[in-house]
Amino acid sequence: MAIKYVKWLALCALAIFLSGCFDTTPTQTKIKLSGRTMGVDYHITYIDVAKNSEEIAKARQSAIDKLLKTVNEQMSTYDKTSELSRFNQSRSLEPFEVSPDTAKVVSESIRLAQLSEGKLDVTVGPLVNLWGFGPNMRVEKLPSSDELETAMNQVGIGKLTVDGNYLIKAIPELYVDLSTTAKGFGVDVVANYLDGEGVANYLVEIGGEARIKGRANEQRDWVIAIEKPVSSHRAIQEYISPRNNGLATAGDYRQYFEENGRRFSHIIDPDTGMPIDHKLVSVSVIHPSCMTADGLSTAIMLMGPEKGLEFARAQNLAAYLVTKTDSGFDTVYTDAFEQYLVKPVN
Template structure:
């Protein structure tokens, strides 16, 4: 058996034209990058050329601090994070956390409710059992009894938020915010740039994106949805998210194989098993990257037919890539059409 873990970007940011600095043009494109939540982040924005380097250095310090705070709040890989301490607690008493953690948990619960429980952030015991959490890969596939034991610890109905306090009614409850926290991190940085009066930016963390404005007066920010193949990096479709967040969920770069069978990292809370259907990639555009992050995973869990019906019923901008016998089929909702970019 072997396991394949690849740190991947579902979205490839295309090259953006750099605004020159001259007497007639005092705007310049600023880029910097770093690492957070186990993935790389990239930030590009347009700024006045004068003193832009010093301003960018100061902003990067603040951004790294903001992302470090999100990790300290919501990481399951840190034993001393707020979320890990809540997971370690066996008390049913309210557990006070930061407003940010309470916000992300509240939105996760809301998304669980509208998706009939498909997005379930209490699925952590199953994720860990299958080897896609901090505990990493087990030596053998879970037994039916191990699956049943893990599922007994899962259930969004056991989790609630009261103000800035999390409450669990199942002492074994384990919350994993990996489906919403990264998108929240994107929103956090975008909101900071808004506060800095940056009118044009592109923020990306591990493939989740939020965009605002334009890189220059003649074009929008353009993003590429990646072709869902594990052996190459290629473009499936160009899109322009405009002033929105964007997230992609896929099962083609994080999985393991045993005896020729492939096991996705996306675990269905209803069955306790990795998903097994023809939908291989889902991209969602929404004003909130946190919400787009959760919705992309939700639709991925539902599968092609149910996922498309859900997206249409809720008027969600969704782009789906479905594996067929002849390659890949693209399906998208009417709400997604305005964001498509014709390749030339």
């Protein structure tokens, strides 16, 4: 069976970041840093007031790269020697010691799973791998019903617990995939580092997830454009200004495969074992924690347009949902999100 794969241009629906918002002055310099981490690009822009800002930037970039390397060594499923990979490979039911950071991300993932009534489930790894969206990134044929049943029996957030800095499996085959929260955590790690450096104005972005603080200059906030959910080209859906918050966007239009004209999304519903199949194509969430925004955006994507919007409103979340229609796209956002919209200037 031939399966057409469409190249994943990014880990999830991306936001496009605007540049050129600040002119260097004798007392303020706009510093831009970039690199690679977790299989995606990162971009950091911050305003510095030090006279030797360029020299300081080199040291900061080195420190940031080390921090992100550590996150990858802790939580990557692509690195077979990472903490998480070693936990997944283990068949022991005894407590498995991990770093405080990994324990923190798993604990938050469990909390969000409970909040979303199981829709966000980081134990869905066996299904993600079965559908070809895990580290092996390829399947030769669609999963059979027996394969789906076997994988479904290995999934369930109740099979994973955290006790201090220990992860505990209820079944030997349990496999944890933190792709829905770890990248957002990486953003938070960098933002917290810049906070510790006394940087008052910054924009940190890793693969489309972001955290913002302060302003781009004295006249304006940082402005971000949410990407229109189309796979053929890049276009802007909406301008927003998240202010001192994290931003994460989940979508099903960047990573998928097609078979006999049918599209299979990389977002797998733990309740069915199948890729999601509804009209909701993009969800953006603004939250003080980028890690939390990361998980919540995926949870709402899994719920679909009606239940997702109902959940976002019930939890008073700042959420922006894009739904595909026969004529294009419809957008809806919660009351909590409206304050972040950038109004057009007449």
